[in-house]
Amino acid sequence: MSVLCCHIPDFSITLACRQHPAWRDQPLALLGPDERVWAVSTVAQRCGVQGAMRAPQAQIVCPEVLLRPLDVAAAQAEQSALLAELAVWALPVEAQGWGMAYVDLHAVAKSAHVVQPLAAELGRRLRHALGDALQPALGWDSGKFTARAAAMQATPGHMRLVDKADEVRFLGPLPITLLPLARPHLQQLHWLGIRTLGQFAQLPATAIWQRFGAAGKLAQRWAQGRDDRPVCAASSQASPPVTVPIDPPAGLLQPVVEATMASLRPLLAERAAGLEGVRRLRITVSFVTGGASAGDMTFVEPASEPSRVQVALVQHLCSLRWPSEVQSVQWALLEAGELAAPQLTLFAEPLLRLAPIAAIAQQLSSRYGPLFSQPHLTNPTHPVPERRGALLALVDNPL
Amino acid sequence: MSDAKRRRLEEAVATVQQRHGAQSLRQGGEFARSPSIPHISTGFAALDAMTGCHGVPLAAVSLLSGRTTSGKLTVAYKLLANAQRDLYGNVAYPVGLIDLSRTADPDYLARCGIHLDALLVARPQIGPQTIQMVGDLLQTRRLRAVVVDSLADLATDRSALRQLNAVLGKLQQILRAVGSTLILIDDPRPPWLRWLNLDPSNQVRWCAALHIEMQREQWLRQGNAVVGYRAQARLLKSRWVYGLRSAPVEIVFNGTVQARETW
Numbered sequence: 001m002s003v004l005c006c007h008i009p010d011f012s013i014t015l016a017c018r019q020h021p022a023w024r025d026q027p028l029a030l031l032g033p034d035e036r037v038w039a040v041s042t043v044a045q046r047c048g049v050q051g052a053m054r055a056p057q058a059q060i061v062c063p064e065v066l067l068r069p070l071d072v073a074a075a076q077a078e079q080s081a082l083l084a085e086l087a088v089w090a091l092p093v094e095a096q097g098w099g100m101a102y103v104d105l106h107a108v109a110k111s112a113h114v115v116q117p118l119a120a121e122l123g124r125r126l127r128h129a130l131g132d133a134l135q136p137a138l139g140w141d142s143g144k145f146t147a148r149a150a151a152m153q154a155t156p157g158h159m160r161l162v163d164k165a166d167e168v169r170f171l172g173p174l175p176i177t178l179l180p181l182a183r184p185h186l187q188q189l190h191w192l193g194i195r196t197l198g199q200f201a202q203l204p205a206t207a208i209w210q211r212f213g214a215a216g217k218l219a220q221r222w223a224q225g226r227d228d229r230p231v232c233a234a235s236s237q238a239s240p241p242v243t244v245p246i247d248p249p250a251g252l253l254q255p256v257v258e259a260t261m262a263s264l265r266p267l268l269a270e271r272a273a274g275l276e277g278v279r280r281l282r283i284t285v286s287f288v289t290g291g292a293s294a295g296d297m298t299f300v301e302p303a304s305e306p307s308r309v310q311v312a313l314v315q316h317l318c319s320l321r322w323p324s325e326v327q328s329v330q331w332a333l334l335e336a337g338e339l340a341a342p343q344l345t346l347f348a349e350p351l352l353r354l355a356p357i358a359a360i361a362q363q364l365s366s367r368y369g370p371l372f373s374q375p376h377l378t379n380p381t382h383p384v385p386e387r388r389g390a391l392l393a394l395v396d397n398p399l
Numbered sequence: 400m401s402d403a404k405r406r407r408l409e410e411a412v413a414t415v416q417q418r419h420g421a422q423s424l425r426q427g428g429e430f431a432r433s434p435s436i437p438h439i440s441t442g443f444a445a446l447d448a449m450t451g452c453h454g455v456p457l458a459a460v461s462l463l464s465g466r467t468t469s470g471k472l473t474v475a476y477k478l479l480a481n482a483q484r485d486l487y488g489n490v491a492y493p494v495g496l497i498d499l500s501r502t503a504d505p506d507y508l509a510r511c512g513i514h515l516d517a518l519l520v521a522r523p524q525i526g527p528q529t530i531q532m533v534g535d536l537l538q539t540r541r542l543r544a545v546v547v548d549s550l551a552d553l554a555t556d557r558s559a560l561r562q563l564n565a566v567l568g569k570l571q572q573i574l575r576a577v578g579s580t581l582i583l584i585d586d587p588r589p590p591w592l593r594w595l596n597l598d599p600s601n602q603v604r605w606c607a608a609l610h611i612e613m614q615r616e617q618w619l620r621q622g623n624a625v626v627g628y629r630a631q632a633r634l635l636k637s638r639w640v641y642g643l644r645s646a647p648v649e650i651v652f653n654g655t656v657q658a659r660e661t662w
Binding site for chain 1: 409410412413416417493503504505506507508509515516517518519520521522523528532535536539540541542
């Protein structure tokens with residue numbers, strides 16, 4: 001196989017900043033259709049704002065955050081432009097959310113020196129079509145996981161091509177949190193001291209199977225560079241609608257949710273075993289009086305945990321008006337996607353959250369003056385303990 | 400309950416849930432199964448077991464009292480170090496120290512395990528402004544724990560103490576809203592002061608969810624060198640357990656300040 005991954009970092013945020021240059025230096029969070037944070041700028045991330053937060057939560061964490069609705073039409077237009085450019089070669093293209101897609105180059109290029117000019121041409125065309133701000137980072141390898149990791153390692157405007165022979169050397173030092181394993185599994189690995197993909201790849205396959213099941217086995221194959229998933233178009237991910245009869249018809253939330261979740265659980269388990277999740281579900285609720293209400297549930301990140309889907313389902317059902325008792329619920333999977341690696345939330349970079357110390361001092365110094373300081377060890381080996389450290393002022397004294 | 404009544408109740412519940420969300424009405428049993436109290440570990444297992452909430456509670460005021468060299472400041476620093484860390488031991492939260500006694504030593508802070516880059520030290524002039532600063536620091540919602548060292552220094556200014564007593568209720572409200580903890584350090588007071596209504600920190604003791612008093616028992620020596628000390632932590636007040644309890648703790652200085660379990 002030969003897979004090229006095209007990744008535009010911070011797609012929605014960059015697009016919003018391109019449309020409104022004044023937002024560029026401010027902590028910015030874009031709200032999705034469900035009034036939750038969809039995308040976060042780097043500055044806002046440093047202040048603690050995370051995806052899927054509600055607007056008031058984001059404001060509590062960072063009062064200065066600029067909350068703006070996501071321009072779905074503009075993002076969709078840019079995404080369509082991206083996919084149209086990728087489809088020019090008439091090769092299979094698989095979209096993975098906004099700003100990311102795989103292209104199967106197996107039919108035209110199988111080695112790095114052939115892929116390089118093709119990728120360069122593609123990069124130039126994308127830059128021309130989407131503009132300098134949205135230029136992509138490209139990654140290439142024989143499998144989707146390694147190609148994605150390579151694209152995420154490359155800076156925008158550059159490509160990272162990984163030869164089959166270099167796969168193990170490339171993946172070895174990368175953090176294990178790139179794998180979209182469930183949070184408890186990553187915690188166990190963290191406690192066991194397994195921090196890199198190389199360490200994970202060398203564990204006995206039977207032990208992985210016993211402890212983490214099918215998902216763990218698949219993840220280990222990816223960590224070893226053995227990812228044989230084909231690149232398939234998004235339309236092939238959709239499933240036929242499933243109708244769940246509610247018998248007897250119910251006017252309460254609980255029986256409706258329980259029946260729907262019982263029907264959804266096998267699908268979620270199947271997707272989770274493949275390290276995938278649902279991205280968009282269409283829910284149609286039919287009432288006894290004959291009316292029906294349809295709506296889409298869209299997840300910021302693909303979800304395979306039943307609890308997360310259940311919370312979204314409850315919110316969705318609560319947002320509907322129920323004229324009478326519910327007779328049946330029909331759901332259809334419209335879009336699926338790879339589970340997101342939780343590396344941003346599980347082992348958070350300390351510096352990301354520690355930035356506010358200086359900000360707090362700056363904020364309060366206007367009222368209290370330069371009273372705030374931070375201790376530092378200036379000479380840790382000095383024989384006199386009092387001379388080993390000093391308190392350094394965080395705000396300069398205007399006098 | 401008859402079927403008709405049950406059905407009417409279910410309809411009413413459904414109506415409320417549809418109008419105000421599924422979480423607006425819950426069964427009482429769900430509250431009874433509430434998880435453990437949010438807390439910060441002291442770093443001393445015996446002390447954690449004694450408090451009834453596995454450490455110092457979040458969203459509440461706690462009081463640590465004791466004479467000089469009783470270990471109260473060491474326990475407070477250990478609490479700050481634990482407050483900085485998340486579930487996985489990574490330094491993730493900033494904390495604050497209001498150093499009214501002007502005794503904060505970066506070397507000792509670091510040896511107690513505090514990550515210095517995540518510690519904000521304030522040394523204000525003692526006065527009513529100090530209390531406002533405590534409130535403002537908590538209201539930034541970014542500090543997980545704030546230690547005030549100490550109430551004895553604050554009590555040198557009567558107006559500051561009056562201000563503290565006046566705003567304690569408001570501080571508690573802020574703590575409940577932000578989920579941080581406020582740890583106050585104080586000197587021990589003889590009980591007769593309280594009986595005569597002369598105890599300057601009586602109001603604080605009344606409001607505190609947890610009150611621990613430290614008493615040094617003996618120095619630990621190896622040969623002629625002092626390597627640490629043994630103290631007795633007495634639980635004078637806790638919202639979660641009743642009666643007086645005490646736990647021995649040993650604090651050993653060996654490069655880093657360590658807790659040595661004695662039970």
